[in-house]
Amino acid sequence: MRWSIEVFFKEAKSLLGLGKSQARDFASQIASISITVLQYNVLGTVKRFKSYETIGGLFHEATDGAVQLSVTDRIWGILQELVMIIAEAFQIDDERVMDTLINRSETFKHFINLDKLELKQAA
Structure with missing residues (x-):
């Protein structure tokens, strides 16, 4: 012992x-x-x-x-890379694709609003 x-x-x-x-x-x-x-x-x-x-x-x-990055950071990086590949394939601006995804998807809007709420509570 x-x-x-x-x-x-x-x-x-x-x-x-x-x-x-x-x-x-x-x-x-x-x-x-x-x-x-x-x-x-x-x-x-x-x-x-x-x-x-x-x-x-x-x-x-x-x-x-x-x-190493957190899981969320890794997923966000993969999502950004995927958007860049799609934008390049269709020869459009990647920011426009991301903006379209965010504005047309209720899931993205929910997570963005949730993230803003968490930031307000943390402050």
């Missing part, structure tokens, strides 16, 4: 930044430690089910993919 606790502290400090929070608020310190423990638990669970890789290896594998 003691050895597993020492391994946790070593890996959490060196890989997950345990104790490196510079917040002055007590709640922020507790949140930082809690997030670190959750990260360690997730990595430990993945380790258990995935060929017993080290926590360090899992950490590096997880952080390599962190820079």
Whole structure:
């Protein structure tokens, strides 16, 4: 039991930044430690089910993919590329095609209005 606790502290400090929070608020310190423990638990669970890789290896594998775009950004990029291909095939302006899609589709209007509503609520 003691050895597993020492391994946790070593890996959490060196890989997950345990104790490196510079917040002055007590709640922020507790949140930082809690997030670190959750990260360690997730990595430990993945380790258990995935060929017993080290926590360090899992950490590096997880952080390599962190820079990737979100699913929404990827779908939006594919949609823009599709519109450009269609516009090029019919020799029309891609902005005109996108404008037509947005103005004639209730689904697009709904999502655009929903996005504006979320931005207002976030502000």
